[in-house]
Amino acid sequence: MLQHFSNGYVAKTLFQSSLPKVQGDDQTATQFKEGFKLSRRAMKFAGLLELVGSIFLFISIISKSGKKFARIGALMINIVLGGAIFKHLEAGHGVDGSKKALKLFGLNTLNFIETMRK
Numbered sequence: 001m002l003q004h005f006s007n008g009y010v011a012k013t014l015f016q017s018s019l020p021k022v023q024g025d026d027q028t029a030t031q032f033k034e035g036f037k038l039s040r041r042a043m044k045f046a047g048l049l050e051l052v053g054s055i056f057l058f059i060s061i062i063s064k065s066g067k068k069f070a071r072i073g074a075l076m077i078n079i080v081l082g083g084a085i086f087k088h089l090e091a092g093h094g095v096d097g098s099k100k101a102l103k104l105f106g107l108n109t110l111n112f113i114e115t116m117r118k
Contacts, residue, residue: 003114004061007070010108011057014050014077021047036087046080053077067115074112081105 020028021043032043056073060066081101088098095102 003070003111006107006111007057007073008061010077010104010111011054011061011073013104014080015054015058018047018050018054022051035091038087046083049076049080053080070115071112074108074115078105078108078112081108 024040024044029040029043032038032040038046053073053076056069056076060068060070060073063069081104084101085098085105088094088101091097
């Protein structure tokens, strides 16, 4: 039950953060370009991975074969979160700047490990 709750939390958070990226929001694109030196195309790709990964996590909550969906979603999301953590640190934001990504990465990793245990 706790795993479903945390998967839902990660999925909801990343779904909401992916929408401006996928839609090509100008303000988000400017932040990506100036803050991380990433193109609009890279932003949209990261947003797409977040969006699809969060959908897999949502499906894992309601599906009988939820472990498979949770694993796929967790891997997709952690690729993006790992890149976000790296880019925050590279940009000089430090641990405080990457705190949200670190928290979600850790929670998602624990959920992934839990799917492997059972």
